[in-house]
Amino acid sequence: MNDNTTPSSLTVYQFAGLQTGPKLIVLGAVHGNETCGAVAIQKIRQDIEAGMLPIERGTLTLIPITNPLAYQNGRREGQRNLNRNMQVTATPQDFEDHVCNVLCPMLAAHDVLLDLHSFHTPGIPFAMIGPPNNDGELEAFARADEEEDFARSLGVHRFVEGWLDTYARGVYERQDRGVDANINYGMGTTETMRRMGGIGITLECGQHEDTAAPELAYAAICKALVHLGMSSSGAPSEPGSPHQVINMYRVVDRLHPDDQFCREWRSFEVVKQGDLIAHRKDGTGLFADQDGWIVFPNPSAQVDQEWFYLAKASSRLSID
CATH class of the missing domain: 2.40.50.630 (OB fold (Dihydrolipoamide Acetyltransferase, E2P))
Incomplete structure (x- = not known):
């Protein structure tokens, strides 16, 4: 889809189990040309509504197209990268600022985030995880064990850490070159989720055009629901190849x-x-x-x- 109309809303689906449980939010198309999450989320929604995937505990929130401007134009960004510099602002300057003003409070109302992405060049799927427990200034965190367990449940075997530290060093290098850059520009969905007290995983499901990417994204949502005890439908991840942890x-x-x-x-x-x-x-x-x-x-x-x-x-x- 490609037109000149600026979207004015986000489409959000929410399902509440009749028993108490965690609050999981799943995002697709944070980058508009990464569509596997949008496809998987719509299939999950259809299966829930058809009674094939019952949500028994907790609350599941689905946002298939998190950046509708970028999505309708088939681009990574609308007016800027939504997955950078996430914060609420009283004076929004671009489309993504308006999205952040809606999305950040929604993240704060949840316990767990699964953000579904894809990547430019061919490669195998992987999950981006947060830091070990620490009380540092950049990304203090106290729920690393829970987040690691959640990451392991999603069905991939490669994990990447070090995002925010690495990005901060890159910002300092830009500043040294005279480029206007802010440390908070490295703050994306999962970093925002952790700052708000939750846990979050970015799942990179494969190359953009890989037909297996939506299938992996769909399976990951199902596995997440089982792992969190929100649904008894579907099988948890089975043991497979050893996990590989890479430090960016x-x-x-x-x-x-x-x-x-x-x-x-x-x-x-x-x-x-x-x-x-x-x-x-x-x-x-x-x-x-x-x-x-x-x-x-x-x-x-x-x-x-x-x-x-x-x-x-x-x-x-x-x-x-």
């Missing part, structure tokens, strides 16, 4: 449109220390500084925005 530690911005990757990269492709990853416009090479992985390589990245991330093996063992 560096973000590299694109500084000029002529910055180019040295080749086509896949997300989570292994890199060795010294491997050439890309060239700046002036020919300067960008190399891996240690063994690990390249994450979210985006050949279409805008100037002064995230171009790719580097990750390494995590020392965090509690999720194994």
